[in-house]
Amino acid sequence: MNKVRFNKRSTIVFKRFSNKGYSLFAALGREVLIGILSVSTLSHAKAEGISTRMEKADADSTLLHQEHELDEVSITASRAPLGSTRQARMVTVLSQKEIAAAPAQSINDLLKYIAGVDVRQRGPVGAQTDIGIRGGNYEQITILLNGVNINDPQTGHNAFDFPCSLSDIQRIEVLEGPAARVYGTSSMLGAVNIITRGYDNTGLQAGVEGGSYGYLSATARAKYADRHRWSHSLSGTYTRSDGYSRSQKGHLNMDYNGGKAFYQGRYDHADFNIRWQAGISTRSFGSNTFYSSYSDEQYERTTKTYAALQGSNKHGRLHLRPQLYWNHYTDRFELFHDNPDAYPFNYHRTNVFGAGINSWYDWSSQHRTALSAEIREEDLVSGNLGEPLDHPKPIHGTERAYTHGINRTNIQLTLEHNILLKAFTISMGLTAVKNSWSDAGTRFYPGIDASYRLSERWKVYASYNASLRMPSVTELYYNSKGYNANKHLRPEELAAVEIGIVHGAPGIRTQVNAFFNHYRNLIDWIINEKAVSQELTTTNFGQINAVGLQADVRLDLSRRLPSQRFLKSLNMAYTYLNQDQKRYEGITSQYVLEYLRHKFVANLQTQVWRALGLNFNYRFQKRNGQYAIDFDETTRKNILNRYSPYSVLDAKLTWTAPRYTLYLEANNLTGHRYADFGRLKQPGRWIMAGMSIHL
Template sequence: MYKPTFQKRSVLKFKHFSNHGYSLFSVLGKEVLIGVLSVATLQHATAKGISIETNKVESDSTATRQSVMMDEVSVTGTRAPLTVSQQARMVTVLSREDIQAAPVQSVNDLLKYAVGVDVRQKGPLGVLTDVSIRGGNSEQITILLNGINICDAQTGHNSFDFPVDISEIERIEVLEGPAARVYGTSSLLGAINIVTRTPEKTSLSAHAEAGSYGYFSGGLRANIASNNHWNNQLSASYTRSDGYLRNKAGALSADYHTTKAFYQGNYKDDEVLVRWHAGLSVKDFGANTFYASKYDDQFEHTFKTFTAIQAENLHGRLHLRPSIYWNRSMDRFELFRGAPNKYPYNYHRTDVYGVNLNAYFDWSLGRTAFGAELRNEDLVSGNLGEPLERPHHIHGTDRDYTNGLNRTNIQFILEHNIILDRFTLSAGLVAVKNSQADMPMHIYPGIDASYRIGTAWKLYASYNSSLRMPSVTELFYSVGGHKADKHLRPEELSAVETGIKYALNGISAKASVYWNHHKNLIDWINDGTLDANGAVLWKSVNFGNINDFGVETALDFDFQQMFPSMRTLKKFSLAYNYIHQNKGEQAGIVSQYALEYLKNKLVANLQLNLYKHLDLGIYYRFLHRMGSYPDASNQRHEYASYGIVDSRLSWTAQKWSAYVEANNLLNKHYVDYGNVPQPGAWIVTGVNINL
């Protein structure tokens, strides 16, 4: 992941007479900044000369400087690093400021406020969440940690089990639409890249919060920086809750315990930057009816580890960025909690090894990037995959892994970027081959273009294509009311998008229109068949070809940048996404994913400063989902539209902050997925301390 080096600049503010009635500045009706030269310098600087550190500065120019700085931060919308202002594709960036202001306790919850993202919860606070983009499902996007693919080959349900607490995140980049040239072919409908922060100075911080349903979360972070070259950071957090659901016997069945630990470090000198991380995530949760509506006492345990090392040379015509990683996932599913005698537990272990090399160089005709990645996914299981020649013992049990699947994905990427004063063109292709499908090398092209009109407007258009291999669950999960097809064909998608963006003086707006064509789309369907136990039987199939048409709009006002004397109103944003599919529900067939998409999503956000350091944030979401679902008696129900209000009241001082958050403030009853009810009003209060 490209990360520029930055140099801080200070702003000189003349305010000695600004509060007196006889002051000339008072007559003008606003404070005057003697700092124009500094701002002008920022506007003409490159990404390597501007800080992304968002230290609080008590100046009316803060919003302006942060806006300029954000434009110059490199985000990953292309294979070669380009700044936000240079990107030909639109990348939604949730900044650290956005993260700190939102009434959320997990990344999953934060993504609810991204209008193009569909967050379907089966448990609160990120316990079990399916995240998708633009009408897809959780298998069709790539999740990355600092640019490293951490997707779970077993199932997309567990892709968000990563080791980083939300307080450790610098920003989140959401790339909507096929991202094969950037993140590999598994990113069929987009990618979400989570970028962690490493403060430049030695520091110590802690946080704790508690709330409804026996909720508690606490964490520590220590950062040690030395000699301007080395930086090491260690963090740990623990979260638990009694949950909000009980089974028919009256016992808790949505409780959970989560432990996370994360170490990251980097070394930097004038020639090279090396970064590394290692982390673990342990989660135990009651799964109620999360996977099968007939059984209300399911349980799951997951244990994941993540390791990676990345490097980059900082000088020379050819920039090389190699990386190597290993992610391990272990999963135990209990159809009947704590009762293996009633139904044997399902055990799975997945090891993902990857190595990739990205490179780019500048020359007279632009910036050219190329890369290659080798990714091996090795799964052993008690019931997924083909029979193993030699069983592997399951640690801590008297059982063996008897089945498994090993597949290798190889891909090569070539991309060229033409960057002119007002015009950016990025074109390239990805060539991919996967051993599991025994397919020949397939090539998927893409092209993005943008044109800047003046300083405020940008027009853009793109065509991209991609492929996704079926997950191991889609290929082999034939237990507990499911019947898989190991001969599923890979999904393919091509997408066209065009749009316009405006940003000037605190007002930003964008609108886009997109069209997606799915081929061999994979889905789980129910045609009314019941399994041997009388439960609904879900089958994995290549559902066919589906076309999506979508419109996405957003409007943002930064009032403190628009009106420097404004204090109460800080920000207001409004965004809307509309999707229409050309295929609806068929008589006698219920789709679990493909036809259960968000047709309408509206998100609004108002940020207020009530008094000095006292801030209030109010969030509203309206969702209208297509499709229907069967209950435990196999009776079909249409998804109902719903609106949710969340809020956060916070007091922020220099070294500490305290807050109260309310989710689902109006206590709405709704479902995101099947017949799993979501919690009512959920209140959390907490404190952060920074030393």
Template structure:
């Protein structure tokens, strides 16, 4: 289901030469045709692929500017755009068609099908999920919305509270490994970019669905475009009674939430602008999410996102800039509805960011520079240093009495060289954070690939990065937790090498990577101190991890054109081994609980005309132990889960039935929170 970016040969047609030594820099590796035709093609490259559009000769400048990356913001693995065939690092892409065919109700469910991604779900439908990449933890990845960093400095637990419904997403892009020189220091182990549908296409969409456990969901979207501008607005609502109950018989996994999202775009001569504003509100029963002494926890979150992005040309220099503001408010109840047993925890975060950069071509290659300033301000009833002046919490008789304000500066430099089949991308990020008076630190990286013929490519990379501790890791000392405000930043050096093959209906890839973590942060407790031992945030000195990933995708309809039933087959496998493991007397919440094995397979079948069936299965085996509600140590057991989606499509209408956990498997992704057994969803949608 996830499609890697493989080498594709592209065609360029020139009307005249620029008479510069580097005129063909962006065209190396493509077929070049010299012609005097008045109409020709230009391309822009994204992680999704290559778009080729016919353009009249007298509109060359305007068309070139309108084909800027801004219109399709992508995780490309480099700061400056390269043709997809020259992309050095692997970017896995889940397309809109893949999203529509998947038996999933949230982004979290979709990411389960990526072999390098670990989705530790505490509740379905996106109630609360920790997502990590290649054995890291949920704090170590950068989450982006249309290329804008929306990471929460308070905690990564709520990082996937997106303001967009799943039907609004054009594609999801996953970049595995450190991406500091591309997206800054929050991307220690990788990045996930959510790209929404373009507002430049007039369209309308509506969906309604319902299913097990009182599940119901509805969404609408309207986009209007005209001339050089476009606007779209969408909204959705989802609710469920939940699949479990507390000891008193009440709901403790119920969920309700709404999303609203507006975005606009303008493409003019020499400039492209895009903007968005969104809101996500969520209430969910938190079961035993953050401790076994209460089986009736509750959490309310509200987040807003605003951003303005622009790209322009200044001579030979392409200038990019963005400014954004992310706001979040969270109320956590360890005992639902009862402040007598434990006072509610209130948190509010505001993140302001601005970035500027660009790239230019020269006889030596393509050079990119950039700078980002990001200010994170968190106020809380529990987290941070005492405030000089408390802030009142609206709607309560409480005050925010603690907080933390810190500013992070990233300076990025990267240079790309393309020569015949060889592509080299090298650069660095220099980072300084005002927290703890951290000095400027520099983290370099280099990626190399070489194309052997049209189908085979070998690649290797070495990248480094760091991550600042979250405010929760620094200060959460409540309800059996003890934080350390003197934690050191995490650091990672990652090596990777592999090979990929793409020819017609066959796509394959295999890679080996070695991650060397320094000062990795985790919550641990000493079980020898008894069942009431506190969880403590600590820096592990070093962790070394060795991983292997392999994937194969077959277009069965192309390999066997005589049959019209089997459409596609995809199989992928991942393996990780760390040199640290759980020892007697020590229990880890995250770092030592990683997926040692993960196997994912999906099959697309055409049942009859206009009716298709999608099947997916994943098997995974997690290391680590946890303490159950009876105080006994338990090891995670391997499990297999199968899902299916049956769809009838006669445009513009679609009807579908989804079945999750067909085998009714009993399993846990995290500690004492069992996942639901078999459940189904039925729905219909219309798109104009």
């Protein structure tokens, strides 16, 4: 798959129109005027709205007009929405059609096919997954569900636990680069927004799939939309797997089972709309040796509950987008599965309350000003994380109590102004962030984006943005066997510069961009090989400069080779990253110094026969970094090993009919047992088959 950005040139088909205020980073104030775009590849677009005017002309002029219209689709990476021809930030969009064609069982799996995203999995069907962007780690991005921040302040390891399944997803958007001006805390290197399907009509959907390693998943979805103003959608999913490894005692230690339920509704008035959502996700999964080398039978049980209310007005120069949300998390970690006598279980409970409003005012056709404010309160109680509580709180279902905890409030204010000239656009803003946990006072982070349209086919852009990330509670307070946390950590900070050029012509798209990141006060779990203690310790260990290059090409083969019908599209993307790490020789990093130096992805879509399609996804990865494979008792030092490069080929065969879909998919066709994190090997070949019915 490929990231097609900005001025997309391929033919577009509008199937139906809608008004989805929750979609496309709705927290920033976007309002989508289109429902579904028929786009066959991983597309980099910006969607704010689209003109539906079609002019009567011959085939060539119609094609040119369609290309122009698609340019007006805009997913805005700023507080005030701007058209795609005026944007200077990257938002990678994975469409519903691409999601259906991909050989993936979870949202996490889909992100593997984006060149700028690092996916490190340690379990089946996305049970344990860390997501990083542009060399960053899982703590340095913001995760959103329909524009609502659902980051877990306890740890980013659990961030990608969603109450919705793949069948609920309309699209996935990935904003690459620092985004404090847009999202504030935790968005140091970007954001991932999961957008669920809308309320376009009334219907039922059900599906089931199964395959290797005892994998089974069943899902059902019902939606209702009246002819007036009310719409509702409800879905449920159950998934389980035996996993692909066993402990030294012969027990399953990568098994998984979990359920999801998700509801969303909307009231659509002529002057405003109101949207709400609620969901729950429960998971139980084996962790193998991920958290500690003392046990290969680690286990974790999590429950997450979400609720949010959003609104927007439709008319006038002043646009308002308020939202309220509540996220509730519980987590139980077992160092030894079902054996609390060997080591007591760790219990955690988190409540996050948030309220915010995004607004912008159109002074004229050339000036737009945005102002936003958000307050987010994070409250965690735990058996071992945080400061001692004056009044311990009972742990439900046990005789134990939460004895520790932490409460912190984050306030963010953002002011942004946009100047829109004929071919030139500049967007500049300033974000002020104050966190009650930090003693540093209010912090300010500026940003400026500029783009220039050279012609209908060429565009150049440049940006400078600064951002930050508050430490997670685990980084501040987790002290256990082999781990030594530091509660005096300072926030991470980043300043980044990016430049790029985009060219689009009928049937082919190319883009090249380069970026420079300057990090300060980076946080990581590290081992200093020169120190006496070989424990992992959290620390701010200095500054790092990173240089990156991204390139992608998209070929619409059905247009470039119109005489054949077998080849539909070929997409290729490559990301290179290099960090200046000489000063940190002798330090074993758990995350920061382990980054993808090279990543190449390719996607080939074919139409085998009638409704039978075959999709291939290939990726090559070379990771920088090293990990401990053993401990030398004589020297009292870790025995280290460097990550090896690997390639993975996935495929999916799909028969698509109006009322049903049948598919067969295979992950890792070559069966290579590669490692994404330390010594934890990924499974070999994984075969699955499934079907879905639409009524």
